[in-house]
Amino acid sequence: MAEEPVIRAEGLSVRFGARTVFKDVTFDVRRGEIFVILGGSGCGKSTLLKTLIGLVPLAAGRAWLLGEEIAAAGDEARRALLRRIGVMWQSGALFGSMTLTENVELPIEEHTGLPRPARSMLARAKLGLVGLGDAAGRLPAEISGGMAKRAGIARAMALDPPLLFLDEPSAGLDPITSAGLDKLIVEIARETGTTFVVVTHELQSILAIGDRCIMLDKEAQGMIAEGDPKRLREDSTHPTVRAFFRREAA
Numbered sequence: 001m002a003e004e005p006v007i008r009a010e011g012l013s014v015r016f017g018a019r020t021v022f023k024d025v026t027f028d029v030r031r032g033e034i035f036v037i038l039g040g041s042g043c044g045k046s047t048l049l050k051t052l053i054g055l056v057p058l059a060a061g062r063a064w065l066l067g068e069e070i071a072a073a074g075d076e077a078r079r080a081l082l083r084r085i086g087v088m089w090q091s092g093a094l095f096g097s098m099t100l101t102e103n104v105e106l107p108i109e110e111h112t113g114l115p116r117p118a119r120s121m122l123a124r125a126k127l128g129l130v131g132l133g134d135a136a137g138r139l140p141a142e143i144s145g146g147m148a149k150r151a152g153i154a155r156a157m158a159l160d161p162p163l164l165f166l167d168e169p170s171a172g173l174d175p176i177t178s179a180g181l182d183k184l185i186v187e188i189a190r191e192t193g194t195t196f197v198v199v200t201h202e203l204q205s206i207l208a209i210g211d212r213c214i215m216l217d218k219e220a221q222g223m224i225a226e227g228d229p230k231r232l233r234e235d236s237t238h239p240t241v242r243a244f245f246r247r248e249a250a
C-alpha cells in the first residue's frame with residue numbers, strides 16, 4: 001500500500017462573498033518532497049496555503065494534514081497539529097528588538113516547557129543549520145534580506161516540524177540571494193526529510209527546487225496543471241502553462 005500522503009486535498013473550493021477564488025482543487029503532497037504551489041498574482045496561492053492550515057474556511061472539499069482533518073479537529077487536536085507544522089509567511093518579519101536567537105526561541109518558549117538555556121541551545125542549532133551560526137546574536141536590522149529569510153526558516157523549523165510551509169520565500173531578494181535560499185531549502189529537505197510546501201511564482205526557483213507542483217489560474221478559478229515542473233515545461237500543451245514555463249505570450 002502506498003504511504004499516506006503528508007497532505008491530501010480533495011475538491012477544495014474557497015469563496016469570499018460571491019467571488020470564487022478556486023474550486024475543485026485536488027492533490028496529494030508526499031513525504032519528503034518539495035511541493036510548489038504556483039500561479040500568477042491573485043490566483044489564490046496564499047489563500048490555498050491558509051486553507052490547508054485551517055485559517056480560511058472551505059466552501060467545499062476536505063483537507064488532511066499529517067493524517068488529521070483540520071476542519072474537523074477540536075481545539076486541542078488543532079493546536080497539537082499546528083505545533084507539528086512550521087510556517088514562514090511572506091510578511092513574517094522577525095521581531096526587531098530581539099536577537100536572531102531570541103526570535104527562533106519564541107515558538108520553543110510558546111510550545112514547550114524547556115528552560116532558557118536549552119531553548120537558546122536549540123535556537124542556535126537551528127540558526128547553524130541555515131548558515132547563521134555566526135549571526136545568532138545580531139538584531140534583524142543588522143542582517144541582510146537573505147539572512148532574514150534564513151532566520152525565518154530557522155524560526156519555522158524551531159520545533160522540528162515534519163512539514164514546512166513557505167509563502168513566497170524569495171520575494172524581495174536579488175537572483176543570487178534567491179538561488180542561495182533555494183539551495184538551502186533543497187539541502188534541508190534532503191538532509192532532514194522535511195516536507196516543504198512552497199508558494200512562489202519565481203520560475204527559476206520552481207525549476208530549481210520543485211519535485212512536483214500545481215499551477216493555479218485566476219481565469220480558470222482552479223488548477224490547470226500538476227506534475228514535475230521540468231516535465232511541464234517540456235510537455236504541457238496548455239497555453240497558459242506553456243506561457244508561464246517558457247516565458248511566451250499566451
Ligand SMILES: Nc1ncnc2c1ncn2[C@@H]1O[C@H](COP(=O)(O)OP(=O)(O)OP(=O)(O)O)[C@@H](O)[C@H]1O
Binds near residue numbers: 044
Ligand atoms: N480575506 C479575504 N477576503 C476577501 N478576499 C480575499 C481575502 N484574501 C484573499 N482575497 C482575494 O482572493 C484572491 C486570491 O488572493 P491570494 O492572496 O490568495 O492570491 P495569490 O495567488 O497568493 O497572489 P499574490 O501572488 O499576488 O500574493 C485575491 O483576489 C484576493 O484579493
